[in-house]
Amino acid sequence: MDEIRDGMNRIDCDILVIGGGTAGPMAALKAKARNPGANVVLLEKANVKRSGAISMGMDGLNNAVIPGHATPEQYVKEITIANDGIVDQAPVYRYAQNCYDIIQELDRFGIRFQKDKNGEYDVKKVHHIGTYVLPMPNGETVKKALYRQLRKARINISNRYMATRLLTGEGRIAGAICVNTRSAEFLVIRAKAVILCLGAAGRLGLPASGYLYGTYENATNSGDGYALAYHAGAGLANLECYQINPLIKDYNGPACAYVAGPFGAYTANAKGERFIECDYWSGQMMQEFYDELVSGNGPVYLKLNHLAPETIGEIEDILHKVERPTRGTFQAGRGTDYRQKMIEMHISEIGFCSGHSASGVFVDEDARTTVTGLYAAGDMASVPHNYMLGAFTNGAVAGEHAGDWIRDVDHAAIDEGAIEAERRRVLAPTLREDGIPPNQIEYKTRRMVNDYLQPPKVTSKMELAQERFAEIREDLSSGMLVRNSHELLRSLEASSILDCADMAAAASLFRTESRWGLYHNRVEFEGRDNENWFCHTLLTRGRDGMPTLRKQPVAPYVVEIDDTEKDAYYRQRVGSNALKTVAAE
């Protein structure tokens, strides 16, 4: 079983989309629609039928900009405020303008969205300011609907291939090196354009349960996209702005206030009292959540038990069937009946994910990274608070742009030396007689991430993390042992995870201020320092092979924000007032 076979195949295509979860299928479809003559390959580590965050479906659209309920300008404003102003608005604006068309397109694919009695979209308010959440009554059909479209458009799908490094040449993208996760055979793909859609870095921190795969994110998403971009020389933005989410304790999935909130549920402390006015996930909200958790009022709960039994039945029907169906199994095992008990919550491990936070491979409004011909979309690209609709919409933007762009270019020359070097790197652990298995390398990396990188962030702890990561890197490169192709997959993931850990430490040390609430709460640098740090941080791979950072200005705003609105997200605590935030600065 899973034996390691020697082999190397090569193919050429026009556009290579890596990652067939959410953004990837849409990117492939749009690239093909824009340029029907193009040969589009969709490469996936798992199986496109059931891969990615939306593997089983989704409960709703968390960021739908629907005419009559919100304008693109209002949305851009809300996202800018929620992200402490450190936002290039152009890509957010592009998203906000395009996403309604994508909703209608998804509707044509057979994915329905909730409508009210008058046939209008039934949008709910969850955000602090505007109204953007749209339930999906048949949310379990998303993957099937996408797959039908991919087959219809004759997209070439390659399942069970993991991309391990990108190829560049002539100063632009040239393709990718991939490994079959069941046979360890190599596949070298030359491409004129590559679209990265590999999802979040979901296996960065270790969940409190200690179970490596008990993550918030689909555990397939081990941060390979960030590592690919990094090694190809692309810039990554604001990686210190971690993702940390409020989740069902131990189960580590959403509780979920976005679904239950509009029915009247809310986040409460152990006394059953509301302490935040808004359940929309942001760094500021997470700081309040954390403060309550560690105060005498903790733990924190999602409270539903005051609602009518029929309402709770309706909520259960959504929460236990679609997005994370094992939520029901978990609650039953714990004896939590929503009618009686509140749902105990906790904060998640750290990760990178623009789906919910703001960091990622830097992209402009055309989804272009800083490497020519290389695009990125979805959770791994830097457009903040993207969620599922952002993955679809920006995947479409990338696909369409790439579809046009490849018309005038040829394949870049590839460096055979790079392919041979990658083959040696990948296979090295298979040549040893004994050593350390990938799961132990991964566990140790992620435990150190928890011990030293989790906010509140402390300089000396983060420096210790870097020392430990360097030791693990040495173990990984000279002592890791792999016995079959499945372990090889895990070993390559362990390497991405370690790269992400180093990036998280370096980016967090660079920004010497606190920002984004809990996400970048640096104990020694209290409050925001707008004079020095109202900017992005851009991380690239330095000459020594380690992360190097620089500041990058925030692009001039498209939508102006009034001074009185800028701190709205800092006024979430029940009974808070504006003065408190001003004093902190």
Added chain:
Amino acid sequence: MPLAQTVTAVPVVVDDAKCIADKGCTVCVDVCPLDVLRIAETLDGRKTAYMAYDECWYCMPCEADCPTGAVKVNLPYLLK
């Protein structure tokens, strides 16, 4: 460093009486995002799917897509 065999209780259970891997079914193995299911031979020479690696996101495609209802996803012990 030499290796040891450490046991672990896996969350996903396949009812081999219901599994039709013998007839060529590999649906659960194909759809699993973490790629942790495999087909094995039972003692009486038949074939059945089983969980080969304890690396599960308790996401459910294996259970939802199995044509005979042979798969049951439980929660990993560490977090249940």
